Amino acid sequence: METKIHRLPDTVINQIAAGEVVENPASIVKELIENSIDAKAHRITVEIQGGGQQLIRVEDDGSGMGEADARLSLERHATSKIQSVDDLQTLQTMGFRGEALAAISAVSHFELKTADGSQATRILAEGGKIVAMEPCARNRGTTIEIQSLFYNVPARKKFQKSPSTNAAQVAKVVEVIALAHPEVSFTFISQGKKLFEAPAVSSWKERVEEVLGAYPHEVDFQREGLKIWGLLASPDRALANRSGQYLFINRRPIFSPLIARAVKEGYGTRIPENAFPSFVLFLDVAPERVDINVHPQKKEARFREEGQMFRLFEEAVAGAFGLPAFSEPISFDEPPVTENASFPAFSFPPRETPSFLFAEETSLPLSYTEKALAVLGSFFLLEKEGWVLVDLQAAHARVLFETLQKPQAASQALIWPLEIELTRSEAMQADTILEELQKMQIECRFLGQKTLVIDALPPFLEQKDFPEFFRTWQEGKKLEIVTDRFCRSRKKRYSLEEARLLWQKVQECTNHRYDPLGHPIWKKVEEEDFSKWMRG
Numbered sequence: 001m002e003t004k005i006h007r008l009p010d011t012v013i014n015q016i017a018a019g020e021v022v023e024n025p026a027s028i029v030k031e032l033i034e035n036s037i038d039a040k041a042h043r044i045t046v047e048i049q050g051g052g053q054q055l056i057r058v059e060d061d062g063s064g065m066g067e068a069d070a071r072l073s074l075e076r077h078a079t080s081k082i083q084s085v086d087d088l089q090t091l092q093t094m095g096f097r098g099e100a101l102a103a104i105s106a107v108s109h110f111e112l113k114t115a116d117g118s119q120a121t122r123i124l125a126e127g128g129k130i131v132a133m134e135p136c137a138r139n140r141g142t143t144i145e146i147q148s149l150f151y152n153v154p155a156r157k158k159f160q161k162s163p164s165t166n167a168a169q170v171a172k173v174v175e176v177i178a179l180a181h182p183e184v185s186f187t188f189i190s191q192g193k194k195l196f197e198a199p200a201v202s203s204w205k206e207r208v209e210e211v212l213g214a215y216p217h218e219v220d221f222q223r224e225g226l227k228i229w230g231l232l233a234s235p236d237r238a239l240a241n242r243s244g245q246y247l248f249i250n251r252r253p254i255f256s257p258l259i260a261r262a263v264k265e266g267y268g269t270r271i272p273e274n275a276f277p278s279f280v281l282f283l284d285v286a287p288e289r290v291d292i293n294v295h296p297q298k299k300e301a302r303f304r305e306e307g308q309m310f311r312l313f314e315e316a317v318a319g320a321f322g323l324p325a326f327s328e329p330i331s332f333d334e335p336p337v338t339e340n341a342s343f344p345a346f347s348f349p350p351r352e353t354p355s356f357l358f359a360e361e362t363s364l365p366l367s368y369t370e371k372a373l374a375v376l377g378s379f380f381l382l383e384k385e386g387w388v389l390v391d392l393q394a395a396h397a398r399v400l401f402e403t404l405q406k407p408q409a410a411s412q413a414l415i416w417p418l419e420i421e422l423t424r425s426e427a428m429q430a431d432t433i434l435e436e437l438q439k440m441q442i443e444c445r446f447l448g449q450k451t452l453v454i455d456a457l458p459p460f461l462e463q464k465d466f467p468e469f470f471r472t473w474q475e476g477k478k479l480e481i482v483t484d485r486f487c488r489s490r491k492k493r494y495s496l497e498e499a500r501l502l503w504q505k506v507q508e509c510t511n512h513r514y515d516p517l518g519h520p521i522w523k524k525v526e527e528e529d530f531s532k533w534m535r536g
């Protein structure tokens with residue numbers, strides 16, 4: 001029988017694959033709910049036990065799958081949603097990488113029951129291997145049940161949060177997705193108790209009110225082919241953190257420090273300097289104008305027209321409070337995007353995408369006396385009582401150096417462990433290598449005589465870079481030299497978010513002025529310096 005799901009060709013995989021979708025129960029529930037939404041479900045029920053570590057069950061009444069598709073759905077890089085990278089330009093679904101079910105079933109006892117109206121199939125998988133497949137009884141739709149999460153990945157299991165924290169995170173995921181999909185009914189059950197129920201409603205306003213309570217100020221703003229709409233909480237409901245802020249771009253939940261600041265500007269002096277307004281805002285915009293870095297863990301958006309986007313949001317919010325609109329027209333001075341433009345709708349720099357980012361970071365790292373100005377390759381210019389130029393390679397080396405020495409730094413489990421073939425002489429020192437790596441929070445073991453398997457890495461050491469790090473380290477150099485050389489030798493271009501994170505982390509270091517070999521991490525820059533440089 002013809003299947004809907006196909007394995008993506010390697011060329012496509014290389015451009016889109018992300019590899020990390022199963023951090024914790026919340027990220028799993030997010031993937032499963034998104035699948036249900038992609039399958040056009042009207043009703044989605046999420047149930048967990050033990051914060052999700054014992055049980056996660058997501059049930060929907062969507063399109064379901066036939067038997068052959070059901071089997072394919074567990075394969076890596078198998079998806080019904082795209083066939084080529086070009087399809088991303090017109091992507092209508094939340095998923096497209098074909099990684100979630102493969103990754104989730106690889107680390108759990110997994111049961112899939114699905115029916116497409118003519119066939120109903122049940123598949124059992126353990127640690128990614130299908131152990132049973134048979135016809136079953138089920139109405140159209142899909143149920144996925146996950147038990148013993150991470151039973152075979154002890155490193156990840158060890159770093160799971162408490163059941164109550166996990167349950168709260170899952171609840172938040174359900175809530176956030178529910179906000180953007182009023183036409184779907186959601187139920188969330190934890191420990192047998194119904195904690196959240198949102199029946200399908202016809203307007204998003206009803207949904208927001210039901211989920212979050214009254215947000216009295218409506219935003220309804222249209223300009224230059226984009227639409228900003230949503231609800232704002234009254235200024236006296238401003239919070240000390242960002243937990244009341246919800247932003248969706250084309251219905252995807254997105255975190256954007258830029259827009260959060262613009263909204264704050266729009267509130268003007270109605271809220272105090274150090275408070276955060278609560279809002280639910282939706283932006284509908286042509287996909288080519290926003291560069292959503294759709295790594296499953298990175299809900300960041302980048303706009304092609306940052307300045308304009310900032311002003312539009314500011315204006316939209318200010319308008320909701322009855323302020324006059326800016327008189328000056330806002331121009332989009334970048335050239336319009338044509339079909340053959342060199343800007344892809346989404347840009348996927350998967351091999352560049354760092355795994356150390358956003359592991360736990362959801363708050364904006366920069367303090368409010370600091371303003372990020374620009375990232376120039378491996379330099380970061382920021383404003384902080386004048387200008388400060390940060391050498392990101394030096395900062396990275398310092399942060400990595402201190403992280404590797406700090407035994408309490410939590411390492412991040414790799415879902416697909418990394419294997420390194422050792423030379424014969426290295427293999428002879430296997431015990432020493434294991435011991436020393438483990439001291440740096442690098443969780444590893446041996447497979448046979450010569451294969452070193454890495455299961456978890458500390459933050460700031462990316463999986464793709466590890467082999468090179470390991471080689472330099474094996475040359476027997478001191479850690480100062482290894483980290484310094486390692487961070488300086490790679491031609492990494494840092495993103496603005498990475499720059500912010502490094503800058504924040506470097507300030508928590510014992511020595512935040514110099515890299516491990518004594519090069520300065522940052523310097524103040526005066527106008528004079530520019531003048532000397534340009535005018536001699």
Ligand code: ADP
Binds near residue numbers: 005031074078141
């Ligand atoms: P992706 O969503 O990126 O395609 P997944 O691993 O999440 O990858 O799912 C693989 C495929 O399995 C999907 O492309 C879809 O065809 C199918 N699938 C997954 N979940 C469901 C569901 N709840 N209902 C119907 N089909 C599903």
Ligand code: MG
Binds near residue numbers: 034095096098101
């Ligand atoms: Mg998916």
